[in-house]
Amino acid sequence: MYLTQGLHRCMQQSPERIAIIDAERSRTYRELHERVARLAGALQKLGMDTGARVSMLALNSDRYLEYLLGVWWGGGVLNPVNIRWSVPEIVYSLDDCDAGILIVDDHFLPMTPAIAEAAQRRPVLIYAGEHETPAGMHSYEQLIADATPVPDVFRGGNDLASIMYTGGTTGKPKGVMQSHLNLWASAVSRMAEFRDYGTTVSLHAAPLFHTAAMARAVGHFIAGDTHVVLPTFDARATLEAIERHQVEEVLLVPTMLQAVLEHPDFARRTLSSLKRIYYGASPISAAVLDRALAALPGIEFYHAYGLTEASPVVSVNPPVNHGPEGRANGLYRSAGRPGLGVTVRIVGPDGAELPRNTVGEIVVRGANVMQGYWNKPAETAEALRDGWLHTGDGAYMDDDGYLFIVDRLKDMIVSGGENVYSAEVENVLSRHPDVAQCVVIGIPDARWGEAVHAVVVARPGSSLSESTLREFCKQFIASYKCPKSIEFRDAMPLSAAGKILKRELRAPYWQNHSRQVG
Template sequence: MYLTQSLQRSLQQAPDHTATIFNERRRTFREFADRVARLAGALQRVGMASGDRVGMLALNSDRYLEYFMGVWWGGGVLNPVNVRWSVAEIVYSLDDCDTGILIVDDQFLPQVEAIGAKAARTPIFIHAGELPTPPGMLSFEQLIADGPAVADAGRGGEDLACIMYTGGTTGFPKGVMQSHRNLWAAGMQRMTEMPPIRGGSNLHIAPFFHIAGLGRAVVQFLAGETHAVIAAFDPLLVLRTIERERVNETLLVPTMIQMLLAHPDFARYDLSSLARMAYGAAPSAGDMIEEVRAKLPWVELSHSYGLTEACPIVSTNPPENHSAEAVASGLSKSVGRSCVGVSVKIVDEEGVQVARGVVGEIVVQGANIMQGYWNKPEETAKALRDGWLHTGDGGYLDEQGYLFVVDRIKDMIVSGGENVYSAEVENVILRHPAVAMCAVIGVPHAQWGEAVHAVVVPKPGCEVSEEQVRAHCREFIAGYKCPKSVSLREALPLSGAGKILKRELRDPYWAQEKA
């Protein structure tokens, strides 16, 4: 169970098959493996020893995939840096796990000076881009050209493969330690649920610094498939790339799928090669499933639930649960059943398993579960208890073992002593024909402690009022769950992975409360 074995296999069995596509650049597995082995040697020459951390601050590219494999081939550990972070957050992650080398693309060159000045240990900076390499930095391309290639270090099993920092929504970011075994197991679990398309190609859209992007890359390497890459999500670029490269599958979040389907040029592109579309990060949004079935009826939809600490896979809702019948029955709102090799149960505050249909905390066990948090033994002990990962997500299991996620436990709203799960309210609001996106949060209330507040984004060309949203909710859910207030916006704040940043929506309300 070492991750570079997948590249060794592709090199042996299909050396001339296309490995990576980025813009106009295409490389075979033979070319890719040679560059990986040369990059590994270069990293060793500039100081990377076995187990040392190497960071990358960059948008998606073929070089990012070379970074993944090159660091592993040379015996190092990845530290993919969140591109949405401030310099202070970046420096914290570098200092926290003593990252000695940082690869930076053109987009983030302006941050290099500040990072170098503030880091406890100034990293060796390597420039990976199309612009001339700035003074004081090493050139990614020159390091590869100088060679020589080195043998695969062969690290695997319980050896550390990656430290992936969480978004830091509470306190400082936590470095999730993922072993070769963890990532390998997660990739195999995903492939068991959705067997690879022989000779297929995948379009990487999720950012590689996020576990969704890294996890998908691992799956494609294991399957020996072609990696088509775009730097960041852009609906028109996605459409063009699928048509030009005859892409077979991709992973998106619901907000991205909605933007793709709503693009005015959507119908102009030939998307007939697309066979599968996986989505994650949130339950299906509104009528997204119906829209996909209407506009891309041949495409198989699947939904996965996971988290960074699970590398990321926990459960999968397969294509058959996205039919009209499944939508009508509510099964499409499930996140599926636990994957092969993953155990899931629901527990109460005391850690005792609850009955089917009862909401509690989702806890998970399997070979894909992280080793712990880097240098945070207390946080690790809270998350990993008696062999189970406590996810912090609220949910329940039905009689057939389908998992329904109702909310982050910390996002649960307690109004007048009643628990309100924001996901339940959001699902109702998204059924309104004029609503494109929404987020439900708790805001301070003098009498009830918290009140339910909805932030709504109308569909283009549509109008919806606060009272219309509230009246719509009263048709489907209890009065105490209905929003007491509604605000309308043109857009919601999103993370690099497409998740709605509820903290940014909540903070202004609670800051006023504390003032």
């Protein structure tokens, strides 16, 4: 179980298959094999010994995919850098994992001097761009051209493969340690649920530094598929790439899917090659799902639930639950059932398993569960208890083993002694035809402790009001769950992965309070 095995397999069985397409560049698996072996040799000469951390700060590209394989081939450990971070946040992650090499593309080149200056250990800098190499940096392409290919060191199993930093919503970011076994097990479990092998053309529109996109890349390399790469998500570019390269599957978080459906080019593009759409990071609203199913008949929709600490997939909701029957019985709202090799329980505060249909915390065990947090033994001990990963996600499991996520436990709103799960309120708000997006958070309230507050993006041309939405909610949920206040925005703050950042919406309300929510 080593993560370069798929490249060896393709070199043996299908070397002329197209491995990667990036704009006008395309490379076969034979060419990829050669470049990866050369990149590994170059990195070793620059100081990447066994277990050394190599970072990359870049948009998606063919070089990003080569970075994944090249570091593993040469015995190193990945540290993909969050592209939304500020210089101090980036420097913290580099210092924390003692990264000795940093690969940077054109987009992030302006940040590089400040990063190198502030880092405790000035990293060796590699320029992976399209222009002249700046002074003081190595050229990525020249390194590959000059290097001698080296043999694969065949690190695998419990050897560390990557350190991926979480967003740091509380305190400093934590480096999640994923082994070769963790990533392999998660990929194979996911593939066993719903994949063809070695024949798929897949589009990378979500950022590769993020665990969901990187894990998909791992699975496609294991299978020997073709990777089509976009530097970043753009609805027009996504539609164009699907049509031009006959893309068969893509990962889109719900906000991305909605942007694609609403883009003027959607009706003009031929998307007949598309077979599967995966979505994650957040549940899909009934309105967006209805529109997607109507606009893309015959497409299979999969919802995957997971987290970086689970490398990342825990459960999958298959296409059958996205059709009329799934809508009728409510299974479209489910996060699916745990994948093969993944064990899940719903537990109470004492760690004891709860009865079915009772809300508690999701705990997970399996070969996909992380090794722990880098240099954070206390946080590791809190997350990994008695062999179980405690996710911090609140959910219940029905009698058939389907998971229903109700919220992050820390996002639960306690108002007047009553628990309110924001996802429940959001599901109701999203039913209103004039609501494009919505988020529900808890804000301070002198009387109730916390009050339910909604943030709403209305559809263009609508005339929504607080009173209209509040009365609408009362038709479906108890009054104490209905928003006490509603604010309207033009857009939501989004993470690099397209997920709405609740912590940014909460921050103004809690900044002067000793008690923090989320």
